[in-house]
Amino acid sequence: MPEGLSEAASLKMGMIRELSHAARDWLRKVRKAARELFMIDRAIAAVIRLPVVISLGAVRHAPHGRRTKILREAIRSISRPAPAGSAEVCEINSLAHFNAGYARLASILGHAGGDSSPRELEFLNSIAKRRTSYPGNIGPSDYFFLTAFVSILAPQRVIEIGTLTGFSAAIIAAALARCHGSDGASWVDTIDINVECAIDRTRPSGFEIPEGFPELVPLIRLHVPRNATFASQIAKRDELQVIFIDADHRHPMPLLDLLRVAPWVRSGGWILLHDIQWGTMGRRAAEGGQTPHWRASYGAEWLFDHWPFRKISGGNIGAVQLPREKNALIPFALRMMSIEFETAEKYAHTMRHALYESLGALC
Ligand SMILES: C[S@@+](CC[C@H](N)C(=O)[O-])C[C@H]1O[C@@H](n2cnc3c(N)ncnc32)[C@H](O)[C@@H]1O
Numbered sequence: 544m545p546e547g548l549s550e551a552a553s554l555k556m557g558m559i560r561e562l563s564h565a566a567r568d569w570l571r572k573v574r575k576a577a578r579e580l581f582m583i584d585r586a587i588a589a590v591i592r593l594p595v596v597i598s599l600g601a602v603r604h605a606p607h608g609r610r611t612k613i614l615r616e617a618i619r620s621i622s623r624p625a626p627a628g629s630a631e632v633c634e635i636n637s638l639a640h641f642n643a644g645y646a647r648l649a650s651i652l653g654h655a656g657g658d659s660s661p662r663e664l665e666f667l668n669s670i671a672k673r674r675t676s677y678p679g680n681i682g683p684s685d686y687f688f689l690t691a692f693v694s695i696l697a698p699q700r701v702i703e704i705g706t707l708t709g710f711s712a713a714i715i716a717a718a719l720a721r722c723h724g725s726d727g728a729s730w731v732d733t734i735d736i737n738v739e740c741a742i743d744r745t746r747p748s749g750f751e752i753p754e755g756f757p758e759l760v761p762l763i764r765l766h767v768p769r770n771a772t773f774a775s776q777i778a779k780r781d782e783l784q785v786i787f788i789d790a791d792h793r794h795p796m797p798l799l800d801l802l803r804v805a806p807w808v809r810s811g812g813w814i815l816l817h818d819i820q821w822g823t824m825g826r827r828a829a830e831g832g833q834t835p836h837w838r839a840s841y842g843a844e845w846l847f848d849h850w851p852f853r854k855i856s857g858g859n860i861g862a863v864q865l866p867r868e869k870n871a872l873i874p875f876a877l878r879m880m881s882i883e884f885e886t887a888e889k890y891a892h893t894m895r896h897a898l899y900e901s902l903g904a905l906c
Contacts, residue, residue: 594621597880604899612906620874625851634858635687638667645691651855654695663694666717674755679742680710681817688857692815693718698784699729704771704800705790706735709749716762725762734766734773771803778807789817793885794842795894802876802901810867819847819861840885851875870906
């Protein structure tokens with residue numbers, strides 16, 4: 544009992560406190576019911592997604608000294624929206640078609656006449672024998688495309704977002720080793736948000752690299768727990784030619800990853816995206832009466848489909864090319880932000896903030 548208060552007074556205070564808590568809870572319930580009845584939350588979310596509101600947000604969050612540039616791009620996003628471009632197609636669905644697919648991709652990428660090496664086929668052939676396939680890994684037609692893409696462009700290094708077991712990092716590293724050797728001149732930086740592998744918490748992210756591809760260990764640098772912002776620590780502005788994004792596929796995460804790595808990719812460089820048909824695949828499976836054990840997301844699919852610049856589809860994997868002027872990404876990104884997010888509503892504000900922040904580095 545507080546000093547100086549009689550028992551009756553203290554009892555009275557306790558009752559008042561309880562009554563005021565009950566009244567507050569009741570008011571909360573009434574407010575929540577009213578919001579649901581009049582769909583206030585939905586209306587607010589719809590207003591926040593209006594292109595003009597998003598553009599104003601971008602200007603408000605623009606870093607000092609870049610407001611005018613962001614404003615110009617924001618106006619462009621509303622007044623002259625660039626239509627989605629159509630993709631060139633190069634699917635490599637079997638090993639038997641690898642050489643033909645490689646030649647076609649080489650021609651699309653401006654390296655006509657490029658042939659795959661017999662070592663390439665030998666390595667791809669060995670994969671089924673040397674490993675178990677884990678859920679979440681890229682599949683055969685994806686790694687045929689990824690192998691061909693990296694071999695043709697032969698970049699010095701590649702950054703990957705989304706390691707999981709390390710399989711796709713190994714695929715990239717193997718292609719780099721064939722182009723540049725294994726003496727440290729070339730490597731993959733693979734970044735994952737999880738220290739423990741997302742599909743098996745008893746093992747570390749990237750566990751498959753030493754287990755299945757020990758000869759590639761020196762070519763792969765694992766960075767955990769990190770996200771795409773870490774690219775700023777390991778690359779120079781406009782340095783990279785190829786990035787592979789295969790992390791969180793919920794819209795707008797692939798867009799955010801792309802915007803976060805774009806400053807470190809040169810103009811005309813390529814960003815490979817996995818699961819560009821995942822949303823549609825999930826919808827079709829549901830329509831066919833299947834209940835997939837995964838929740839399909841459209842983030843990578845929408846990003847690829849709406850991309851207004853050059854792009855190549857390899858089926859469920861694709862590559863988008865950065866425009867000559869990277870600030871052309873800003874109106875595109877602002878328009879993508881009008882599409883309802885697939886990430887949890889409670890993170891929407893943080894997501895929008897992160898997206899606005901990433902735009903500042905593009906102009
Ligand atoms: C689909 S798996 C990657 C599969 C891998 N590329 C392969 O084929 O072997 C996605 C991975 O992205 C990671 N991840 C999820 N969100 C991330 C983020 N924001 N940044 C970095 N990694 C993320 C997960 O921990 C998971 O390991």
